[in-house]
Amino acid sequence: MTAVTYLVGGAVRDALLGLPVTERDWVVTGSTPEALKAQGYRQVGASFPVFLHPDTGEEYALARTERKAGSGYHGFEVAFDPEITIEQDLLRRDLTINAMARDPDDRLIDPYGGRAALDARLLRHVSPAFAEDPLRVLRVARFAARFAPLGFRVHEDTLALMQQLSDSGELHTLVPERAWTELRKAMGSADPACFVSTLRACHGLRAVLPELDALFGVADSSRQCRDDDAGAQVLRGLSQCARLGASESVTLAVLLHALGKASTPLAQRPDHRGHEQAGLPLLEAVCDRFRVSNEQRRLALQLCAQEAACQALPHGDAEAVMQLLEALDAFRQPQLDAFLLACEAIARARGELAEDAPYAPASLLLAAREAAAGVSARALQAQGIQGPALGQALRLARREAIAEQLVAAGQ
Numbered sequence: 001m002t003a004v005t006y007l008v009g010g011a012v013r014d015a016l017l018g019l020p021v022t023e024r025d026w027v028v029t030g031s032t033p034e035a036l037k038a039q040g041y042r043q044v045g046a047s048f049p050v051f052l053h054p055d056t057g058e059e060y061a062l063a064r065t066e067r068k069a070g071s072g073y074h075g076f077e078v079a080f081d082p083e084i085t086i087e088q089d090l091l092r093r094d095l096t097i098n099a100m101a102r103d104p105d106d107r108l109i110d111p112y113g114g115r116a117a118l119d120a121r122l123l124r125h126v127s128p129a130f131a132e133d134p135l136r137v138l139r140v141a142r143f144a145a146r147f148a149p150l151g152f153r154v155h156e157d158t159l160a161l162m163q164q165l166s167d168s169g170e171l172h173t174l175v176p177e178r179a180w181t182e183l184r185k186a187m188g189s190a191d192p193a194c195f196v197s198t199l200r201a202c203h204g205l206r207a208v209l210p211e212l213d214a215l216f217g218v219a220d221s222s223r224q225c226r227d228d229d230a231g232a233q234v235l236r237g238l239s240q241c242a243r244l245g246a247s248e249s250v251t252l253a254v255l256l257h258a259l260g261k262a263s264t265p266l267a268q269r270p271d272h273r274g275h276e277q278a279g280l281p282l283l284e285a286v287c288d289r290f291r292v293s294n295e296q297r298r299l300a301l302q303l304c305a306q307e308a309a310c311q312a313l314p315h316g317d318a319e320a321v322m323q324l325l326e327a328l329d330a331f332r333q334p335q336l337d338a339f340l341l342a343c344e345a346i347a348r349a350r351g352e353l354a355e356d357a358p359y360a361p362a363s364l365l366l367a368a369r370e371a372a373a374g375v376s377a378r379a380l381q382a383q384g385i386q387g388p389a390l391g392q393a394l395r396l397a398r399r400e401a402i403a404e405q406l407v408a409a410g411q
């Protein structure tokens with residue numbers, strides 16, 4: 001049997017949509033692991049044969065089929081042999097738009113209507129086997145978020161299968177880190193709010209992130225939440241992140257910020273300097289469960305503790321500005337810009353400034369940090385100031401520099 005190599009999946013889909021193709025995946029029919037290794041391919045992965053091209057490093061997988069044999073997204077038996085066709089390999093994929101291939105002559109292989117689904121802007125499952133893999137609930141929600149600006153929507157039959165998976169309890173079998181990977185990628189997509197709304201519509205949010213689902217306060221997930229609902233506030237914040245071009249980390253921080261605030265009774269909410277942090281245990285628990293990176297956790301915690309202080313900056317004095325810079329460790333940590341963008345997204349989501357109005361705290365705090373950073377510790381040492389007195393003198397000089405900056409800026 002002659003080996004044939006096909007370009008598959010996202011590269012085919014994105015090219016048909018006129019989108020940049022950032023990576024390419026390949027499927028090989030009519031071949032064996034031994035044959036690929038003899039050509040210099042390096043095998044990776046233990047559950048099924050995937051190989052890295054010796055020159056390009058791109059992934060080449062032997063055509064395979066899958067059969068559900070247990071619970072969870074790991075519960076599959078994988079079969080591969082030279083007799084498996086490209087059509088059989090494509091059948092195991094999640095969505096029809098991802099079940100297309102290009103042969104060596106660049107002819108489109110489209111046995112399940114992927115191109116028609118692209119034209120109709122539909123996210124539709126390939127086969128009933130879709131319901132065998134709980135991870136697909138999150139993947140489809142992420143695709144909905146990615147392609148929302150192009151007008152894509154989840155087909156009602158696919159949404160029904162997603163709800164079936166969610167209600168079955170299969171989502172609870174997902175390893176938390178794997179669920180977090182999908183959520184994290186979705187927060188970097190074109191419409192992160194669509195990801196949350198899609199998960200909520202199929203009952204997946206209550207299984208994956210019940211702390212967030214509880215913010216909506218509406219028992220029927222098919223109903224729209226009220227504008228004053230905490231959940232609606234989250235969705236507006238995520239939409240503002242997308243509009244501002246915020247990074248994945250910033251958008252995640254805005255999402256996690258809502259959890260920290262929601263878990264804090266009103267009487268215990270942080271004051272304008274963020275001294276009370278009674279709402280942070282829930283946020284910390286979520287970060288622990290999903291093993292959130294230290295950088296993302298730190299940004300989310302800073303946002304919970306200090307966002308109110310940032311919003312109040314235009315009405316504060318030099319001491320308030322200095323305290324916020326210290327609380328953010330802004331003279332050493334590089335996250336100030338990310339923190340300020342997250343605060344801006346929250347402020348805009350609350351309707352606290354006009355759409356075209358600049359976010360005043362950002363320019364104020366950045367200018368203050370620059371002014372304070374211009375104070376030289378060496379100059380103070382040259383005056384004979386040493387030991388603990390040096391730290392006190394440095395802080396005083398920085399605060400004076402901030403005060404001068406505020407006066408110059410008309411604050």
